[in-house]
Amino acid sequence: MSIPGKVARAIGAAGATVVLSLTLAVAPAQAGYGTLMGCPEGYVCLYPSASWNKNHPSMMWYYYGAYNLSNQWGMKRIFNNQTGTAFVRTCLQYNGIQCDNILAPLLYADLNFDPINSVLLSTY
Template sequence: MTRCALAVTALAAPAIMGAGAPALAAAGPAAPSPARAATVHGCPSGAFCIYPGTGWNQDRPEYVFYSYGAHNIYNEYGWRNTYNNQYADPPGTYPPTVAYCKGYNGTGGAQFANDYLGEGGFDATPINSIEIIKYTGGGTSINPC
């Protein structure tokens, strides 16, 4: 598997997300995040959730991921809301990065990646998997997809 190096700070740009997309965190290293303690929009603490369409689907995520690594998504087209309710591990550091991969099993290059908590979204049409990458410290470069 070939992996490409990406800088997280250069990837979360509104132009990538398209018109009408939710605002993203400003470029630059994210501040360490406090632990999440509650379920938000039906997304349990410690999970990364994907919802069908642009809404919250009555707080019922379509996908709920807890573990690091690649996770395939199937038959997804158009905009998908996301909620990153993961927590920093270890506490006081940064949350896991989520990369949106064009191929299955975390391959094919990343459309973009984010390392922020809370609401987000992506165009699922070219995406076939997401990869959850644990923060390892020492900078903002990651090697997704």
């Protein structure tokens, strides 16, 4: 191959690399899930029955930690609208002790809240 051919091939390869780099640099960031069923992104929401309650949760939690419950009985829907490795667990005792059910992001469960006294938001 001639020297001009090698130079042209090298310039073409470099140009492809630059185009590829620019394409990757301007790719949009992955969008979040946003508000789902009335529950803002990043929150865990509790609904007053085993339904979405017309997208109106009765309780919402955002920060990691234990949340003690009072006057929460019967069937309720709990929805984890957190992202990444943020999980929610329901606990039989106050202060996030003796937890059993675990919900990964974007999952919900219809549970009997009679024995549940707290919820725990944490990373896995």
